Amino acid sequence: MTTDTHNGSVPASDVRGRRVLDLLDKAIDSQSLLVRKNIARARQRNPEASPAQVIRSLERMYVSALTGTGAAVGGTAAAPGVGTGVALALSAGKALSSLELTALFALALAEVHGVPIDELERRRTIVMGIMLGGTGSTTITKIAGRTGQHWGRQIVAKVPVETLRQINKVLGKNFITKYGTKQGIVVLGRVAPFGIGAVIGGGANAAMAALAVKASRRAFGPAPESWDG
Template sequence: MVTDAFGESGPAEAGRGQRVLDLLDKAIQAQSPLVRKNIARARQRNPEATPAQMIRSLERMYVSALTGTGAAVGGAAAAPGVGTGVALALSAGETLSSLELSVLFALSIAEVHEVPIDEIERRRTIVMGIMLGGTGSATIAKVAERTGQHWGRQVVAKVPVETLRQINRILGRNFVTKYGTKQGIIVLGRVAPFGIGAVIGGGANAAMAALNVRAARRAFGPPPTS
């Protein structure tokens, strides 16, 4: 399933790389049906919220959830009496949770901006483009042969699916390298002594969430007026 979307993997990528891409697809499949519920949660306190206010609420919800998850798992994994195997298992589970939160955030922002997310290739481009930051946006612009700001609206919503497949093959390789390495560092950090692990887990996730929020703002630009 993932191999078709991201291109054939070389021998060096077949193990860890394929597992990362499988996690990505699993997260997209799980979170896509929850996008409108997530937006409804963002509107609960203010049913008359403008798109700009909803986006700010979605951003706060995402940063808070990701930071809290990292801190909670970091503290539990580093608690006295927890073996290294259990600690690593807890951190591995949190890796999927943080990926799911990031997928839900990216797709929710796209929905508010009225960017189509019905097709799997468009969802993959949105998620990886945001999580890869500047590298992702540069790759998308180059392959799509389009210049200008806000690739989320200019590219994802308009280019043919076949072009998106080409983009996703390149993004997939970059995603494996960056996301796999980043999560590996965070996982090891969470196994630090009790207390330190919670700080590392929460701080690392907070930093990653902030980067993804900024990337989403650059990807889609100003919110719609209505």
């Protein structure tokens, strides 16, 4: 099956693949501006929260919001001793799609770990690498020519942008393979009723949340001992 474009007919799978990458870039762009602002706000509300506490809270709120376990994230503390301020680190006060929520989660973790997220290619590597799980980490370490744990800190934070572009080309193809079906697009674009107390469901969302949390721990490793660290 083909679809007409300005350049002629192209396979429908290519159109869906392009749409997946467009959704990815849109999610990254829309959430990147919120990460530092919201984490700073969270720390102001609870200066005693350690990086490890914030990360645990981010994980719990992300999983709750994506799998529909019933947490009203915008107004409920997710971890003892952290408080509602940390909820702002994942809540922009509006409904977020599954992909937007995952992008915000991944970039927030990078910020807590001190990994630079100023450049688009680094943000793409972080988000796609976490969403692709083991496949993502294998691709990243292979193309970067580096071994060792915690690619989020050892590779994304240190290798040149040109290397990240090469990595992202391969990650992008894998990302399309994983999410480039009609069902995949629906999963990525599904609106999570975030911050308003409503819930969502579905095995695909639960699987995505579990994969992202596991992959993020592999990517970044233990939390910093202090914010200065």
